[in-house]
Amino acid sequence: xxxxxxxxxxxxxxxxxxxxxxxxxxxxxxxxxxxxxxxxxxxxxxxxxxxxxxxxxxxxxxxxxxxxxxxxxxxxxxxxxxxxxxxxxxxxxxxxxxxxxxxxxxxxxxxxxxxxxxxxxxxxxxxxxxxxxxxxxxxxxxxxxxxxxxxxxxxxxxxxxxxxxxxxxxxxxxxxxxxxxxxxxxxxxxxxxxxxxxxxxxxxxxxxxxxxxxxxxxxxxxxxxxxxxxxxxxxxxxxxxxxxxxxxxxxxxxxxxxxxxxxxxxxxxxxxxxxxxxxxxxxxxxxxxxxxxxxxxxxxxxxxxxxxxxxxxxxxxxxxxxxxxxxxxxxxxxxxxxxxxxxxxxxxxxxxxxxxxxxxxxxxxxxxxxxxxxxxxxxxxxxxxxxxxxxxxxxxxxxxxxxxxxxxxxxxxxxxxxxxxxxxxxxxxxxxxxxxxxxxxxxxxxxxxxxxxxxxxxxxxxxxxxxxxxxxxxxxxxxxxxxxxxxxxxxxxxxxxxxxxxxxxxxxxxxxxxxxxxxxxxxxxxxxxxxxxxxxxxxxxxxxxxxxxxxxxxxxxxxxxxxxxxxxxxxxxxxxxxxxxxxxxxxxxxxxxxxxxxxxxxxxxxxxxxxxxxxxxxxxxxxxxxxx
Amino acid sequence: xxxxxxxxxxxxxxxxxxxxxxxxxxxxxxxxxxxxxxxxxxxxxxxxxxxxxxxxxxxxxxxxxxxxxxxxxxxxxxxxxxxxxxxxxxxxxxxxxxxxxxxxxxxxxxxxxxxxxxxxxxxxxxxxxxxxxxxxxxxxxxxxxxxxxxxxxx
Numbered sequence: 001x002x003x004x005x006x007x008x009x010x011x012x013x014x015x016x017x018x019x020x021x022x023x024x025x026x027x028x029x030x031x032x033x034x035x036x037x038x039x040x041x042x043x044x045x046x047x048x049x050x051x052x053x054x055x056x057x058x059x060x061x062x063x064x065x066x067x068x069x070x071x072x073x074x075x076x077x078x079x080x081x082x083x084x085x086x087x088x089x090x091x092x093x094x095x096x097x098x099x100x101x102x103x104x105x106x107x108x109x110x111x112x113x114x115x116x117x118x119x120x121x122x123x124x125x126x127x128x129x130x131x132x133x134x135x136x137x138x139x140x141x142x143x144x145x146x147x148x149x150x151x152x153x154x155x156x157x158x159x160x161x162x163x164x165x166x167x168x169x170x171x172x173x174x175x176x177x178x179x180x181x182x183x184x185x186x187x188x189x190x191x192x193x194x195x196x197x198x199x200x201x202x203x204x205x206x207x208x209x210x211x212x213x214x215x216x217x218x219x220x221x222x223x224x225x226x227x228x229x230x231x232x233x234x235x236x237x238x239x240x241x242x243x244x245x246x247x248x249x250x251x252x253x254x255x256x257x258x259x260x261x262x263x264x265x266x267x268x269x270x271x272x273x274x275x276x277x278x279x280x281x282x283x284x285x286x287x288x289x290x291x292x293x294x295x296x297x298x299x300x301x302x303x304x305x306x307x308x309x310x311x312x313x314x315x316x317x318x319x320x321x322x323x324x325x326x327x328x329x330x331x332x333x334x335x336x337x338x339x340x341x342x343x344x345x346x347x348x349x350x351x352x353x354x355x356x357x358x359x360x361x362x363x364x365x366x367x368x369x370x371x372x373x374x375x376x377x378x379x380x381x382x383x384x385x386x387x388x389x390x391x392x393x394x395x396x397x398x399x400x401x402x403x404x405x406x407x408x409x410x411x412x413x414x415x416x417x418x419x420x421x422x423x424x425x426x427x428x429x430x431x432x433x434x435x436x437x438x439x440x441x442x443x444x445x446x447x448x449x450x451x452x453x454x455x456x457x458x459x460x461x462x463x464x465x466x467x468x469x470x471x472x473x474x475x476x477x478x479x480x481x482x483x484x485x486x487x488x489x490x491x492x493x494x495x496x497x498x499x500x501x502x503x504x505x506x507x508x509x510x511x512x513x514x515x516x517x518x519x520x521x522x523x524x525x526x527x528x529x530x531x532x533x534x535x536x537x538x539x540x541x542x543x544x545x546x547x548x549x550x551x552x553x554x555x556x557x558x559x560x561x562x563x564x565x566x567x568x569x570x571x572x573x574x575x576x577x578x579x580x581x582x583x584x585x586x587x588x589x590x591x592x593x594x595x596x597x598x599x600x601x602x603x604x605x606x607x608x609x610x611x612x613x614x615x616x617x618x619x620x621x622x623x624x625x626x627x628x
Numbered sequence: 629x630x631x632x633x634x635x636x637x638x639x640x641x642x643x644x645x646x647x648x649x650x651x652x653x654x655x656x657x658x659x660x661x662x663x664x665x666x667x668x669x670x671x672x673x674x675x676x677x678x679x680x681x682x683x684x685x686x687x688x689x690x691x692x693x694x695x696x697x698x699x700x701x702x703x704x705x706x707x708x709x710x711x712x713x714x715x716x717x718x719x720x721x722x723x724x725x726x727x728x729x730x731x732x733x734x735x736x737x738x739x740x741x742x743x744x745x746x747x748x749x750x751x752x753x754x755x756x757x758x759x760x761x762x763x764x765x766x767x768x769x770x771x772x773x774x775x776x777x778x779x780x781x782x
Contacts, residue, residue, distance in 0.1 A: 057645050118745065276629070295745070430746030432715040451746035474713075481715045485776075488719055 001067040001078075005110050008129040015060040017052050024048055068127060070141050075115065077125055090123050091146040093117045095270045095294045099135045099263040106261065111135040117454060120293035122511055139265050145249050147268070162252075162329060163318050165243035171322040176230030176281055178225075191317040234353050240319045252292070252333075270294045272428050273463065274330055276421040278323070284421070288326040290317040290364045334424055336409045341402025344445065344467040348401075351443050351467070352394030358387055362437075403448075403465035403476070408487065410450050410480060412463040422463040427487035432480045434473050446473035450480055629694040629705075635735050636756030638692045642731075644682025651678045657672060674715035694752050697768065699775065704752060716752055720744045721773035726762040744770060 004420045023045065058081060074088040096116040105111060115125030130138070165173070241258035252266040253267045275291040282288055318326060327338050360383045367380035396416045404411040410429065413421045433449045440446060445467040452462060465476060652675025659666045688708045696703045702716040717752040732738055732755075739755040740762045757765060 429717075430720050430744045431717070434713040434715075435707070436711040451744075453745040477713065477715055482718055484717055485700055485719065518751070595629050 001069050002134075004063055004066055004127060005109050005129055005131045005134065006063070007110050007131075009056075009059050009063045011105070011108060011110060011234045013052075013056045014061070016059065020051060021048055024051060025370050069143065070138070072145065075125060075142065077127075086126065089115060089117060091142055094125075095267070096144065097142050097265045099132075099139065100257075100260060101259040103128065112136055116294075116335060136263070139253075139263070140248075141248065143265060143267070158249075160247045161244065162247050162332075163245040163321060163325070165256075165319065167242055169320055170237060170240060170243075172285075172287065174233035174236040174285075175229075176279070176320070177236040178228045183309065193212075205406045236319070243319060243517045245318060247262055253544070266294055268333065271333070271561045272424075274334060274423040275317075276326055276330065278419050279417055282320070286323050288323045290326045290329060292317040293452075306411060322367065330423060334409065334423055334425065336406050336411070338421070339404035339411050341404050341411070341413055342468075343402040344398060345469055346398075346445065348400040348445060348467045349395050351399045351439075353391045353443075354394075356393050357387055358391030360384065360390055401466055403468065405476075405479065405483075410463055410483075412450075412465050414464065415465060416429070424450050424452055424463045426480070426483040428490055429480055429484045432477050434477045436470070440467065443467070444470050448476050448480075510520050514598075547621060629696050632693050632695075632754075632756030633691060633737055633758055633761070635737060638685060638735050639731055639737065640686035640689060641683050641757075644677060644686045648675050648679035648682050651675055690756075693756070697765070697772070702752070702769065703753065705741070714752060716742055716744060718769070718772045718776040720746070721769060724766045724769045724773070726757075726766040728759065728762075740765045740769070 024044075041199075061081045062079075065081055065084075066077075067255055068075065068077045070236055071088075074090050075090075075094070077085075077087045079085055079087075094115055096114075098114040098116070099111045100114070101111045109132055110129040112129050113125075113127040113135050114123045117124045127135075127138075135451065149436055238258045238260075240256050243254065245252060245254045247253075248265075250268045252268065253263065253264045254266075255261065271292060273293045275293065277289040277291060310422040318329065321329075331337055363383040364380060367378065367383065370379050370381045393416075400413060400416050400419050402413045406423075406427055409420065410424045410426060412424075413419065429450045431451045433451060434446055435449070436446045446469075447467060448465045450463045465473070468476070651679070652671055655671035655674040657670050661667065672715045685708050689706070692708055694704070700718060702718070704712075704714045704716075704723075706712055722743045722745055724743070726738055727741060728738045736759070737755070738757050738759045738761070739753050740757060741751055741753045743751045754765070755760075
């Protein structure tokens with residue numbers, strides 16, 4: 001059992017009492033007719049003193065009752081002054097270990113440690129505070145123990161510096177960043193302050209001078225751009241000063257920050273998606289940004305992870321590097337190159353152009369309406385001049401959209417101003433969602449989303465192939481599902497083999513899976529299998545049968561895409577693999593409760609029977625494909 | 629492709645009717661207290677439009693809904709204006725609920741909810757099942773999820 005750093009007591013006490021004491025003092029000394037008058041000046045001071053002592057006492061108790069321990073399998077934390085909590089976090093479930101130190105903490109030599117696991121809205125393990133050395137030790141120990149390194153001699157795996165931000169690149173990062181929050185604040189403040197200022201300074205507003213107003217708007221726009229650019233520059237420098245990304249064994253580690261230093265570790269096997277992001281400027285000069293996503297970060301915990309990210313998950317990635325380098329790193333980490341993308345059909349260009357033109361049309365209409373009610377003439381037709389821009393914008397948007405099925409990854413690309421290229425390993429796909437809006441159905445296109453367990457996705461959107469042909473979409477949907485299963489099977493097999501090799505049991509022979517699972521070398525798998533054999537049979541040979549299914553479904557979609565009642569018809573007409581159970585099920589659904597559940601059961605049995613024969617064949621094909 | 633139980637239409641239509649009544653009521657109140665006089669047929673018309681659209685959408689939704697328990701995944705299709713097809717691989721199923729809301733109990737139906745670790749569509753719900761059907765489905769999905777052995781769900 002280890003305690004926190006003793007220095008954390010005064011630090012926490014000061015941190016906590018500063019705000020309370022300030023509020024109290026403010027209340028007691030200024031407003032205090034009811035309160036301060038009752039207590040008197042001396043009484044107020046005494047009250048503040050009591051509060052400070054109470055806080056100090058609480059923090060001391062907190063320190064004394066906070067213990068943590070790195071056991072062989074779990075990180076145990078026992079904490080709580082009034083209500084006690086014992087928490088055990090298995091190392092295997094830890095997604096990230098983050099260390100942060102602000103200026104004051106750096107002076108005192110302490111650090112805050114956050115341990116993130118997947119799920120949950122909060123940081124699961126939080127140590128406030130330990131010494132910096134201890135924080136680093138926890139970070140490396142967690143990594144070592146996670147590998148199952150009980151012997152301790154495997155300490156210090158080789159470090160490889162992947163990326164270091166040079167001052168020049170830092171300057172470019174700053175120059176290319178815009179932070180719109182500060183101008184937003186200024187705007188809110190300015191809009192409230194303006195009438196007040198105007199009442200003091202009696203500006204003679206020349207009546208009817210549209211030009212002056214226009215100049216004012218342009219000047220204001222420039223000012224906003226300048227301020228946001230300056231703010232972006234400052235925040236980029238503060239965030240990314242001294243950025244380093246290293247690879248330590250099977251983890252990525254980063255450090256960054258000018259005032260507040262962050263150290264974080266990202267286990268490579270917890271990577272969910274990689275995103276390469278750029279904008280027209282970065283593209284012009286051949287730069288790009290890399291974002292790394294794990295499932296660990298709580299969506300709203302931007303305070304501790306990425307200041308300025310607004311819950312963007314880990315910003316542990318590369319803020320800016322040449323495009324080649326970013327893609328090289330992606331290839332290093334995931335073994336995937338930038339693929340050639342398959343874009344939406346060319347007719348979609350028109351869809352985008354129409355969409356933007358409609359926006360312009362609406363703007364024109366609004367201006368026209370305003371024109372009729374305003375005393376002065378305003379140029380309501382100006383937006384119409386932008387229609388060519390809409391066409392170009394549509395073409396650009398079309399051009400930058402696309403998706404690709406790489407060997408082990410689903411890759412998508414979207415956006416012109418902020419172009420994002422996402423790499424999703426197949427085995428990280430959670431669900432596949434295909435959707436068609438009314439408008440998309442008019443254009444016979446569809447959008448396919450591969451959902452992952454990441455966190456950037458909450459705000460930034462998942463890997464999405466937008467506006468692809470309807471039948472391509474149906475096929476893509478099924479392909480993703482198949483590849484997910486194949487990738488998982490391959491991984492499972494690899495793991496099993498390595499486990500067996502580690503245990504010194506006979507080497508695993510590919511293609512003999514069913515026998516092996518009987519051999520008893522993998523107890524967890526085996527128990528499942530023996531309990532529900534029929535389901536294993538059902539689930540495994542799915543490759544062959546499922547492909548057929550998929551195509552039929554896809555064809556049906558395409559043929560009757562315009563018909564909103566497609567499902568009603570296609571049920572009867574679909575030449576499914578088991579026509580009997582199909583009709584049976586249908587009847588059940590139409591008629592009454594009992595037959596429906598019955599038919600479900602019947603269907604199950606049918607599946608098991610039918611697939612039993614075909615078991616060997618698809619099994620092998622799945623192995624082959626998985627091994628590729 | 630399995631259809632939902634036809635009785636779910638009752639639930640959805642009833643919901644649409646209630647919503648239309650509420651809207652109509654609000655519109656009536658607005659008419660009564662509005663400073664300018666509004667013809668009395670306006671709130672009725674508003675309520676009527678909501679009623680017709682709501683009922684139509686409810687019926688179309690029933691026609692659009694379908695699900696299928698495949699060998700390796702659960703497949704759903706639904707949506708009136710926006711058609712949504714979802715594939716939930718069994719490997720990814722975290723847990724399965726079967727629920728019965730008060731209104732569902734009234735018409736003797738139940739739903740099954742499938743949870744994954746995904747960030748969107750993390751829970752997929754199949755309404756309009758008979759209670760036995762929902763439990764069967766839950767049980768079946770559970771066993772299929774176990775059999776497909778998702779070692780690393782995240």
